Amino acid sequence: MKKYLIIPVAILLTAWAWVSCTDFPVDEDGLLITDRAECYVSNFDLLGTDFQTVRVSAPTIDTTAQTINIKVFYGTDLKSLWPQFSLVTDAKLDPKITGFVDFSDLSNPKKWTVISGNRKVKKTYTVYVTVQEKP
Amino acid sequence: MQRKYYSITLLLLLVVFFNGCKEEEYALPEAKTQLQNECIKRSLGPNVVGLDLEFVYAMALGYNAGKITSAQVEASIPGASGTYLEHRSFYTNGSGVDVPVTVGNPSVTTGAKTEVVFTKDTCAAALRYFYIIPEEARGKEVTFTFSAKASTGETVSYKMGPYQIAKMDMKLDLVLSDNNKMYLSVADMAVYNAAEAAANADKIDLVYLYRSISGITFAHALAAPAANPEYLPGITLPAGAANNTKYLKVYGLRDRHLARLQYGIYVDDVDFEKIDFTNATNYGLNMKVESGAWVETADGKYRAYIFVNKVDNGKKEMTVSVKRYAMK
Numbered sequence: 001m002k003k004y005l006i007i008p009v010a011i012l013l014t015a016w017a018w019v020s021c022t023d024f025p026v027d028e029d030g031l032l033i034t035d036r037a038e039c040y041v042s043n044f045d046l047l048g049t050d051f052q053t054v055r056v057s058a059p060t061i062d063t064t065a066q067t068i069n070i071k072v073f074y075g076t077d078l079k080s081l082w083p084q085f086s087l088v089t090d091a092k093l094d095p096k097i098t099g100f101v102d103f104s105d106l107s108n109p110k111k112w113t114v115i116s117g118n119r120k121v122k123k124t125y126t127v128y129v130t131v132q133e134k135p
Numbered sequence: 136m137q138r139k140y141y142s143i144t145l146l147l148l149l150v151v152f153f154n155g156c157k158e159e160e161y162a163l164p165e166a167k168t169q170l171q172n173e174c175i176k177r178s179l180g181p182n183v184v185g186l187d188l189e190f191v192y193a194m195a196l197g198y199n200a201g202k203i204t205s206a207q208v209e210a211s212i213p214g215a216s217g218t219y220l221e222h223r224s225f226y227t228n229g230s231g232v233d234v235p236v237t238v239g240n241p242s243v244t245t246g247a248k249t250e251v252v253f254t255k256d257t258c259a260a261a262l263r264y265f266y267i268i269p270e271e272a273r274g275k276e277v278t279f280t281f282s283a284k285a286s287t288g289e290t291v292s293y294k295m296g297p298y299q300i301a302k303m304d305m306k307l308d309l310v311l312s313d314n315n316k317m318y319l320s321v322a323d324m325a326v327y328n329a330a331e332a333a334a335n336a337d338k339i340d341l342v343y344l345y346r347s348i349s350g351i352t353f354a355h356a357l358a359a360p361a362a363n364p365e366y367l368p369g370i371t372l373p374a375g376a377a378n379n380t381k382y383l384k385v386y387g388l389r390d391r392h393l394a395r396l397q398y399g400i401y402v403d404d405v406d407f408e409k410i411d412f413t414n415a416t417n418y419g420l421n422m423k424v425e426s427g428a429w430v431e432t433a434d435g436k437y438r439a440y441i442f443v444n445k446v447d448n449g450k451k452e453m454t455v456s457v458k459r460y461a462m463k
Contacts (some may be wrong), residue, residue: 031356049414050386050426073421075366080414099416134365135350 090117168197
């Protein structure tokens with residue numbers, strides 16, 4: 001009779017011990033650190049105060065030169081734009097985007113760093129914004 | 136040993152089974168025969184001056200006990216003209232249509248009291264009450280006392296409220312047209328043409344224009360008189376029109392009062408108080424249907440929400456509805 005009780009308990013304890021000992025490393029943001037070394041921006045958009053896109057066409061993202069060129073509508077207020085990045089799986093962005101960003105100083109383009117999933121590769125992208133001109 | 140446990144379990148199951156199957160006697164609940172009443176509020180959203188507060192007041196007494204003789208509503212602030220209590224009780228038929236049944240004479244309003252005297256021998260009725268919010272109630276609280284009398288001499292009453300009446304104003308369907316009624320005054324809640332604008336230059340908060348320029352998207356636009364002239368092409372402003380109105384473009388904020396669409400969103404007094412104009416500019420190009428803008432007048436006296444109901448590229452017109460809140 002006893003063995004019927006002891007065997008399942010032993011199996012359960014072993015399973016629990018196995019699971020609890022597996023290590024899932026996380027970074028300072030509580031995000032999972034993975035094996036992925038890819039580090040690039042796959043898409044980029046800019047939203048106005050109405051949270052609608054202000055880009056005229058798809059941006060040009062150069063992953064080698066680490067630049068993003070985006071053209072926005074005529075009349076766009078560059079002082080309040082909300083950037084939206086799409087990154088490769090498991091990557092993260094630094095600094096984090098927490099609100100509207102002022103892009104009005106065109107001579108000092110904004111920069112963001114993409115950090116890979118394994119947190120070992122870092123690439124800094126520069127965002128160049130141009131405003132559609134009146135013909 | 137095992138058999139003993141099986142027997143106990145079986146016995147317990149039998150006990151549970153017999154208890155579970157015990158039938159309880161059911162008796163039809165007896166309806167109360169004395170006069171009773173109940174009330175619900177039907178209207179939703181902020182209570183804006185000029186709109187109505189709608190209620191349904193239900194009253195009943197036992198079928199053989201007597202009949203209802205009158206129903207009355209007393210508001211803490213008299214309603215505006217048009218306030219009434221229905222003299223018809225409605226029921227919904229099989230097709231979902233509300234069918235009226237007349238139970239008394241049309242209501243008579245004296246001061247804050249609105250009364251319906253019953254003419255039909257009825258022991259139950261549900262009457263709708265429409266309170267048109269008066270100017271005197273702006274920013275105040277209103278309460279209502281519904282009451283009914285029966286031939287038995289019984290009287291019942293039901294208190295509703297208090298309801299906070301909004302401070303804001305509302306104006307629907309202002310038609311702005313390019314090169315004509317193109318000046319919008321938030322202070323006056325009106326649109327002006329060039330001659331009228333010249334007489335009210337200091338009250339012009341926004342200028343409407345429609346431009347179809349190839350290569351860029353300009354279309355329907357609103358700009359403050361003080362906006363960069365680049366955004367006011369071909370416009371000669373009336374002398375003295377120089378307000379630098381704060382303008383924050385939004386999309387999809389379909390206030391139910393302004394849009395009159397199916398969305399249950401309401402802009403209320405508190406929204407005007409809390410809106411942050413840090414990211415505001417003083418113009419908005421390419422305004423589309425169901426877009427809008429939060430606006431603050433140059434003197435900071437008013438804040439408004441402008442909703443775009445309709446745009447017409449052919450006529451070069453834009454229809455807007457406005458909610459306005461006095462900040463000072």
